[in-house]
Amino acid sequence: MRFGKKRKLAPRYIGPFEILEKVGAVGYRLALPPSLSEVHNIFHVMMLRKYHSDPLHVLQFEPLELKTYMSFEETPVQILDPRVKQLRNKNITLVKVLWQYHGLEKM
Known part of the structure; x- marks a missing residue:
């Protein structure tokens, strides 16, 4: 699932988000912001990436415009x-x- 822009070189990952719990063998429940309340909060481990903290890295979160049926x-x-x-x-x-x-x- 791609968030935001639809293009070949669009960013594939958004976040970082806190992992709340492990669900099953390969699923993780994430703490998503209220703007992503329409998105299911359990993700497969293959859809997640490890975040390496860097004090110089400033994250800019762009609010997404999602409709109720997950399309635009x-x-x-x-x-x-x-x-x-x-x-x-x-x-x-x-x-x-x-x-x-x-x-x-x-x-």
Whole structure:
């Protein structure tokens, strides 16, 4: 599950959060902030990373906008490149769209 931005190089981990208890053989219950109350608070050990404390490391927590059904709506901003692809018997219209939360990539 990716939090926040949706991109290839988006950060995969948020936190750190305190581990409250071990649940079963490979599950851990975390103390999540109220803004993440919609997220289940038990995570598999493979989804967690060890935090190495560093006094110079200042954590900046960005509040996330999560809806109740755990998704967000993307809206198109601009049509970048409309094309018509010709096959043998028919034409297919292709449209390259700039979405709201995605940047403009170099072609």
